[in-house]
Amino acid sequence: MNPDRDAPYLRLDPVILAANIDRMARSAKARGLALWPHAKTHKSLEVARRQLDAGAAGLTVATVGEAEVFAALGVPGIFIAYPLWVTQERARRLRAVAERTQLRIGVESLPAAEQLAQFKIPADVMIEVDSGHHRSGLTPAAAGELAAQAGNLGLKVAGVFTFPGHSYAPGQGNGAAGDEAAALTEALAAAKAAGAAADAVSGGSSPSAAHAQPVLTDIRPGVYVFNDAQQLELGACAAEDIALSVAATVVSKSGGRVILDSGTKTLGADRPAWTTGYGRLLEYPDARIVAASEHHATVELPGPLPALGTRVLVAPNHACNAVNLHNYYVLSSTGPGTPDPAATMWAVDARGMN
Amino acid sequence: MNPDRDAPYLRLDPVILAANIDRMARSAKARGLALWPHAKTHKSLEVARRQLDAGAAGLTVATVGEAEVFAALGVPGIFIAYPLWVTQERARRLRAVAERTQLRIGVESLPAAEQLAQFKIPADVMIEVDSGHHRSGLTPAAAGELAAQAGNLGLKVAGVFTFPGHSYAPGQGNGAAGDEAAALTEALAAAKAAGAAADAVSGGSSPSAAHAQPVLTDIRPGVYVFNDAQQLELGACAAEDIALSVAATVVSKSGGRVILDSGTKTLGADRPAWTTGYGRLLEYPDARIVAASEHHATVELPGPLPALGTRVLVAPNHACNAVNLHNYYVLSSTGPGTPDPAATMWAVDARGMN
Numbered sequence: 001m002n003p004d005r006d007a008p009y010l011r012l013d014p015v016i017l018a019a020n021i022d023r024m025a026r027s028a029k030a031r032g033l034a035l036w037p038h039a040k041t042h043k044s045l046e047v048a049r050r051q052l053d054a055g056a057a058g059l060t061v062a063t064v065g066e067a068e069v070f071a072a073l074g075v076p077g078i079f080i081a082y083p084l085w086v087t088q089e090r091a092r093r094l095r096a097v098a099e100r101t102q103l104r105i106g107v108e109s110l111p112a113a114e115q116l117a118q119f120k121i122p123a124d125v126m127i128e129v130d131s132g133h134h135r136s137g138l139t140p141a142a143a144g145e146l147a148a149q150a151g152n153l154g155l156k157v158a159g160v161f162t163f164p165g166h167s168y169a170p171g172q173g174n175g176a177a178g179d180e181a182a183a184l185t186e187a188l189a190a191a192k193a194a195g196a197a198a199d200a201v202s203g204g205s206s207p208s209a210a211h212a213q214p215v216l217t218d219i220r221p222g223v224y225v226f227n228d229a230q231q232l233e234l235g236a237c238a239a240e241d242i243a244l245s246v247a248a249t250v251v252s253k254s255g256g257r258v259i260l261d262s263g264t265k266t267l268g269a270d271r272p273a274w275t276t277g278y279g280r281l282l283e284y285p286d287a288r289i290v291a292a293s294e295h296h297a298t299v300e301l302p303g304p305l306p307a308l309g310t311r312v313l314v315a316p317n318h319a320c321n322a323v324n325l326h327n328y329y330v331l332s333s334t335g336p337g338t339p340d341p342a343a344t345m346w347a348v349d350a351r352g353m354n
Numbered sequence: 355m356n357p358d359r360d361a362p363y364l365r366l367d368p369v370i371l372a373a374n375i376d377r378m379a380r381s382a383k384a385r386g387l388a389l390w391p392h393a394k395t396h397k398s399l400e401v402a403r404r405q406l407d408a409g410a411a412g413l414t415v416a417t418v419g420e421a422e423v424f425a426a427l428g429v430p431g432i433f434i435a436y437p438l439w440v441t442q443e444r445a446r447r448l449r450a451v452a453e454r455t456q457l458r459i460g461v462e463s464l465p466a467a468e469q470l471a472q473f474k475i476p477a478d479v480m481i482e483v484d485s486g487h488h489r490s491g492l493t494p495a496a497a498g499e500l501a502a503q504a505g506n507l508g509l510k511v512a513g514v515f516t517f518p519g520h521s522y523a524p525g526q527g528n529g530a531a532g533d534e535a536a537a538l539t540e541a542l543a544a545a546k547a548a549g550a551a552a553d554a555v556s557g558g559s560s561p562s563a564a565h566a567q568p569v570l571t572d573i574r575p576g577v578y579v580f581n582d583a584q585q586l587e588l589g590a591c592a593a594e595d596i597a598l599s600v601a602a603t604v605v606s607k608s609g610g611r612v613i614l615d616s617g618t619k620t621l622g623a624d625r626p627a628w629t630t631g632y633g634r635l636l637e638y639p640d641a642r643i644v645a646a647s648e649h650h651a652t653v654e655l656p657g658p659l660p661a662l663g664t665r666v667l668v669a670p671n672h673a674c675n676a677v678n679l680h681n682y683y684v685l686s687s688t689g690p691g692t693p694d695p696a697a698t699m700w701a702v703d704a705r706g707m708n
Binding site: 259 | 444
């Protein structure tokens with residue numbers, strides 16, 4: 001871990017973690033959905049193993065590096081849910097991954113499909129469609145043409161997928177799940193009409209997962225495993241469901257404000273307009289982080305200010321980006337003190353493989 | 355480096371780096387200012403060595419971990435320009451650092467000064483004042499009382515310092531430098547009146563460094579060594595002065611937009627309201643990064659779109675946070691291709707020590 005044990009560290013509560021894993025696993029099973037948790041959130045073999053033990057069908061990842069790390073686990077399937085551009089060097093790596101697991105790769109353009117075929121990647125393809133987030137992905141209607149082209153190239157089209165990222169705004173989880181279902185229904189029909197045997201219909205995001213509609217066969221939530229200030233402020237979790245935090249120290253105080261030593265280099269700089277600040281203080285629900293720089297979080301809070309030197313737990317806005325800033329999780333279910341040198345630590349195994 | 359050589363990587367142009375180091379060194383020398391570059395920007399022994407070779411008086415750092423890394427260089431002085439909360443564990447580390455270099459530590463409260471005295475840290479203290487950024491720091495008038503208290507505790511008050519962070523807005527560099535000078539002048543007089551021998555007057559930030567006023571003895575700019583999209587948009591550098599970028603790949607395109615694989619996990623998520631987006635594309639000055647998620651940068655640009663698979667260089671908004679996301683710099687003065695396996699690489703030695 002950080003050579004300075006009093007510096008902000010990444011704290012993971014294993015009791016809450018286990019409850020979050022169990023809750024999503026049961027929810028997916030009850031609805032007949034295959035759960036492919038997105039491992040970009042945690043980048044951790046220990047966490048992934050627990051998700052698989054709870055019944056996950058496979059793991060979702062964003063990068064080739066992440067696929068390599070998690071293939072070592074002996075996972076049944078890995079889905080690189082990303083419009084990957086495959087080069088010769090990447091092809092060699094992907095073939096090695098495919099020897100250890102069943103590989104699925106996202107595709108949303110003919111040139112990318114041609115690269116997959118040219119380099120003989122032994123992977124099924126999943127066609128990405130845009131369901132309203134307007135990032136990558138084809139229109140649903142265009143999925144048929146790409147399915148036909150991919151088939152002509154000798155690729156197996158396993159299904160269609162989308163990321164309903166517009167679920168990340170207050171009150172949008174249900175509506176985004178509706179858009180997701182509509183886009184995937186149209187894309188699936190188009191792919192089948194083009195002759196693809198496509199039967200995987202993959203959606204999901206943590207705020208929309210609870211609203212996933214029956215057309216879906218798979219969901220890919222990521223953040224649910226930890227939760228974070230964004231999920232809390234979206235109403236997608238309760239404060240007691242947040243397993244991940246940064247243990248910070250009060251270093252300055254004056255007139256209703258304190259400064260914590262956890263800034264954007266330990267919490268991340270994510271700050272969507274609909275959030276109340278740069279994260280939330282777990283023990284101070286009324287506190288707000290009104291500004292942040294690399295090593296300073298400026299906190300406004302009512303009532304008596306905590307003393308200089310007090311350690312507090314800060315839930316970052318975005319767990320995925322916060323985790324990627326740290327080398328280790330320190331496991332603890334007690335308060336926010338200096339970590340016990342004997343505390344269990346888990347590596348962020350895929351840190352930096354972005 | 356990242357096991358996937360085609361993933362976004364951190365690229366450093368050594369020719370521009372050398373020019374940036376030389377320009378600031380000459381500017382400081384011409385004005386009789388001691389240059390204490392902030393090493394939190396680069397976290398690199400190789401870069402620090404070049405700054406010292408060019409005449410830097412010492413290095414500024416933000417954390418104990420960074421101080422430990424850079425003390426190994428044999429640097430004449432290290433200034434932890436931060437209101438550090440010193441524990442017994444940290445005291446042991448700081449004493450080890452002080453055996454290798456002359457140590458200065460920021461202080462802005464009596465309890466923090468008492469900790470420094472109690473743990474017998476062999477360091478001079480620098481009193482932090484607020485010059486308008488309204489983060490940490492005392493009012494200038496209050497510097498006298500703390501200087502007296504520190505003296506009574508047996509601490510040597512070496513001087514006063516501020517960070518004029520309100521220079522980070524368009525057109526504010528000169529005004530912030532004026533506020534900096536006014537606050538430091540008042541604080542210095544107050545400290546001297548309280549009997550402190552204080553003679554170091556330390557300010558600086560990259561946008562205000564060129565405007566530093568005669569009361570200052572030391573400046574602590576950090577970003578100037580690389581420059582970034584923020585400095586460009588503030589007018590603090592020209593595009594050709596940007597030494598640091600992330601080499602990214604076009605993975606999706608449609609109707610005036612492309613998606614790059616460099617998202618917030620490789621560029622950082624910094625996005626002040628006055629910036630035009632999440633960074634700037636060096637080869638496409640009219641392009642704007644209108645949205646970013648972890649692995650996607652959504653770019654709008656006029657004219658013909660680059661082909662899928664094209665590599666482009668993206669200057670991050672904030673060099674300090676971007677560097678901290680990577681393990682290595684890949685040195686290159688040519689185009690943005692896949693890095694040569696024989697390319698020189700420099701470690702981000704203090705990565706994660708936040």
